[in-house]
Amino acid sequence: MNKKEVVLLSEAESLERLLYRLPENHPQRQFIQIELYRTAAGKRGEDRLERKFIEFSPEENHRFLRNICLTLGEWKIQMDGLLLTERGAIIVESKNISGQLYFDDKTGEFSRVDLDGVRTVMEDPTIQLNKHIRFLNKFFKRHKINFPIDGIVVFTSKNCEFMIKPATNYVCKTYQLVDYLFKILHTFPQEATHQNLAKIDKLLQKFHTPYKRQPLCQLYFIDADELKSGVLCVNCKKHTMVRKRKAGWICGQCHTVDPQALQQAIQEYFSLIHPQLSNQQLRKFCKLESPYTASRLLATFELETAGALRNRTYQLKKEQ
Structure with missing residues (x-):
């Protein structure tokens, strides 16, 4: 079985996903919005720089x-x-x-x-x-x-x-x-x-030593328990995706089908919360009930594992 690759979201995507999960009245919300604006503007500048190098x-x-x-x-x-x-x-x-x-x-x-x-x-x-x-x-x-x-x-x-x-x-x-x-x-x-x-x-x-990004909740001192849980629907921006055995992931509100919904959610976790993920943490973050289902789902992703059974943790693959 070909396992699905999991990587960190871009900085702009991570900030955007963090905003979706922050309560509307969260004290850090305005600051994160400014950070997203700055990051997006910086990315546009980098893209202009990239295009300019074509002329060199x-x-x-x-x-x-x-x-x-x-x-x-x-x-x-x-x-x-x-x-x-x-x-x-x-x-x-x-x-x-x-x-x-x-x-x-x-x-x-x-x-x-x-x-x-x-x-x-x-x-x-x-x-x-x-x-x-x-x-x-x-x-x-x-x-x-x-x-x-x-x-x-x-x-x-x-x-x-x-x-x-x-x-x-x-x-x-x-x-x-x-x-x-x-x-x-x-x-x-x-x-x-x-x-x-x-x-x-x-x-x-x-001798390249990749820059290690810090999860945003750690970087901005946000308690992960303050974030909304669930799997995001990219269409209506609500955390209302539910797993259907045959159809995959479907939004309970707008009925959008997204086979990559869980993959994005796991990438969110590593980008926002912590570099290690357990079965229990996945269930809490994505509102999954069955430990057995969570274990089977985690096995479909290209992740490194440590420990066994109940103590097993998952993390992103290290760069070779």
Whole structure:
């Protein structure tokens, strides 16, 4: 029997599913709605950035890697993007920040003024970029790779305006990215030894340490018992899906049939509640009555198990 794959929902999907389960009067509800808006806007910005890279076509070989997570001892970093070319590497950090943006070289502060004229001092994204450059230099040196490294911060929001730009770092908007990448490439030594990009790519993949997402209830300090239980109907957005032996899962309110309803619910549990799931917890979360039925249903999914019988727990498959 081919088992069904279970993975975490995307961050935006997780926030959306959390909102469906939060009571209307929950004190965290408005905050979660803002988080969903920001996450969705950030994803749209990343998509625009992705499309812009299609226009980048230098004559030399190149590779663009996304979401690179590396570790040196206790030092961990996550780079949004890394462009590898034959002459050097360019770290690409994306930020979805709107408003008027100010980089003050005298004070070292980064701030933005929003549409209401409110000024907010924020963490300077060029500081993070510089840390990543230092990390990658050390990482390449440890693996005997002599490679020039630079970086750029790309602001993906359509509603941002640079009022003061930093003197020592590259920052740009999405539509300016390709021109800036070529500008940075021209600063790399022309006589630099051409590197084997496939070898470097393989090295980075070997030492890639996937980012571990924290379940949202743990992240936002929400008691899981406050959430609505049941299996969500994607049509009417009510937790009223019930299991029918022959027909699968059917909504008791709008009668929508969804064969993937339980799969989505289990993905919700791992995304919202906890990285481990038991038979009892599944029954409570999905309003299932029979331990035997829950056990048979869990056996249809591609999950890792630990323990036996009543103490058995289930978790997502680890990345190979």
